[in-house]
Amino acid sequence: MTKAKLSKGLIFTLLLIGGIAMSIPFIWLLFSSFKHNKEIIGYPPTFFPETFTLTHYLNLNSRFNIGRYFMNSVFLSTVKTVLAVYTSLLCGYVLAKFNFFLKNFLFKIVLFTMMVPYIITVIPVYQMITDFGWKDQYIAIIAPTILSSFGIFMMRQYIKTGVPDELLEAARIDGAGEFRIFHTIVIPLCVNMISALTIFLFLWNWEDFLWPYLVLNTQDKFPLAVALNMFSGQNTTNYGGLFATSLVTILPVVIVYFMFQKRFVEGISMSGIK
Amino acid sequence: MIEIKIKTNSQMASQKALIILVSVLMISFYSVFSIGPMIYAFVGSFADWNPIKDTFQFIQFNNYIHLFNNQLFWKSLKNTIYFVAVVVTGRVVLGFLIALGLNSIRKYKSMMRSLYFLPVIMPIVAVALVWKWLYDPNIGFFQMVLSAFGITNVKFLFDPDLALPSIMLMTIWKDVGYAVIIFLAGLMDVPQSIIEASEIDGANKRQQLWNIIIPTLKPTLIFVIITSIISYFQTFTQIFIMTKGGPGTSTHVLLYMIYREAFQYYRFGYASAITVCLFIVIMIVTFIQFKIMKGGEV
Structure with a gap:
């Protein structure tokens, strides 16, 4: 009995040590962002700030238009996520519930493209975007993700069993059209799946770096991740400013996580269910 | 009773419209954005393709011949495989151990889980900068x-x-938390009744782990x-932010190549x-996965 208790305690202690180690980078960043630059580069290095300062935060907006980049990221991530979630539901529903000539072919394409490395399409799509004259426009970032193979697959698997055929038949007998059935019956039944996919796609879009970095030139259009990279290239020695800026880009997702913790964890777990 | 699947003409039309809409979409x-570009990339790999000079001329296997004679390609492939092997092992082994641990505790479970999970949602660009x-x-x-232990002059990213x-x-x-969450969800499927039955039969923890x-x-x-x-075969952002392929x-x-x-x-070619x-x-790799899945399980 005591032995079991001892091992339980040991497991807990190990997990706690590991958990603290996991949060050290974030805590170090937080503390360092309140230090004067002199202290950051000084010797010996400190962990806790010796003199506490808010300078870096107060100066933030004058050198780095955080509000602007933040809104760009919010806009891009929201539009991309909403579009992909809606089309995933639509395509997933049709692939799950109707029989038609192209059905198997389309589903095979979805499965195939899930396995293909995205990088193989980056170069040709970049060439196309240039040819279309879409460079430096948001359409170049939004258009290639209007459909999500991952999302279609997830929705199709769920709707196949999660939306009962009897319910759809009943609505048809009542005279409802297919589009109304989709919007008033199918979508409400998929709420959990929708929130899972939304979280997943939003996180993906929020941290997306390479593609926006390649296609955008105008600073004012940059999303947060691209802007942060640019800022770090311009301010290599202003450590305090960099720390504060990085912290501000990390903080929103952390806050949102604690607001919807349960949904996040559910969403991530669902991606592993096959 | 009348045939139950009777549909009005407008219903038939809306069904057709939905199927056609999705097929066309x-x-x-x-x-345009997926299969087409893949073919484009495959064809383009046999061409001298340069968007600045606006050229696209077929040069047979020259790109591949140059590539296979390029030391940097083999070095990059070696680095990639090394990276994939270590990070996948680390993520899976640590993720599994942490999930087992979290699964066994009662108190503060969600707080602990958050500590491991938070890095997953942090944007990679910011994280890579912080680690730099x-x-x-x-x-x-x-x-x-390290200097507290008298070790100095470790150059990390410059070594x-x-x-x-x-x-x-x-x-x-950054990524271990994702595996932890997936494994925790998987651990919920482990039948408790079998675990209890095995305990009555005198199975120890190790036997339960390997056999159940x-x-x-x-x-x-x-x-x-x-x-x-x-x-991980497609790792880019952290390399780009932290080292740009270097030192050397x-x-x-x-x-990155x-x-x-x-x-x-x-x-481009x-x-x-x-x-x-x-x-x-x-x-x-994916093909081997299907072989293993078919051979070993379900």
Whole structure:
């Protein structure tokens, strides 16, 4: 009995040590962002700030238009996520519930493209975007993700069993059209799946770096991740400013996580269910 | 009773319209942004394709011949495989151990889970920058800790032998939480009744682990391993932010090579040849996955 208790305690202690180690980078960043630059580069290095300062935060907006980049990221991530979630539901529903000539072919394409490395399409799509004259426009970032193979697959698997055929038949007998059935019956039944996919796609879009970095030139259009990279290239020695800026880009997702913790964890777990 | 599936004409029409809408949407999207570009990349890998000079001329296998004679390609492939092997192992083993631990505790479970999970949702660009500073030989946190033990002059990202392992550590730190969450979900499927029955039969923890828990989790384990392999073969952002392939070529991975060839030198044909090679490697890995899944489980 005591032995079991001892091992339980040991497991807990190990997990706690590991958990603290996991949060050290974030805590170090937080503390360092309140230090004067002199202290950051000084010797010996400190962990806790010796003199506490808010300078870096107060100066933030004058050198780095955080509000602007933040809104760009919010806009891009929201539009991309909403579009992909809606089309995933639509395509997933049709692939799950109707029989038609192209059905198997389309589903095979979805499965195939899930396995293909995205990088193989980056170069040709970049060439196309240039040819279309879409460079430096948001359409170049939004258009290639209007459909999500991952999302279609997830929705199709769920709707196949999660939306009962009897319910759809009943609505048809009542005279409802297919589009109304989709919007008033199918979508409400998929709420959990929708929130899972939304979280997943939003996180993906929020941290997306390479593609926006390649296609955008105008600073004012940059999303947060691209802007942060640019800022770090311009301010290599202003450590305090960099720390504060990085912290501000990390903080929103952390806050949102604690607001919807349960949904996040559910969403991530669902991606592993096959 | 009348035939139950009777539909009005307008219903038939709306059904047809929905199917046609989805078919057209999917076919046009995949031809323009997915399958089409794949074919384009494959064809382009046999061409001298340069968007700045506006050239697209077929040069047979020249891109591939140059590529296979390029030391940097083999070095990048070696670095990529090294990176994939270490990070996948680290993520899966640590993720599994942490999930087992979290599964066994009652108190503070969700708080603990959050500690491990938070890095997953943090944007990779910010995380890579933070770790670049953590590793900094002058101002960095690791330098501070090591110097407390009298160890100085560790150069981390500036040391050819330590640069890639440093990035691996950062990547494991960032991504382990995802595996933890997936494994925790998988552990919920482990039948408690069998665990209890095995306890009555006198099975110890180790026997339970190998004979009950791991077999139940096998599909989940394979899922995490395969998706990790595919995504780590495409590691780019942390390399780009932290080392730009250096020092020397010590962190030069395939994706970084593709990026440089395509978007610094605008050798699109040559870069496409590398993506085709990467595609083949990943297809082989996926094929092996299906073999294992079919052979071993369900």
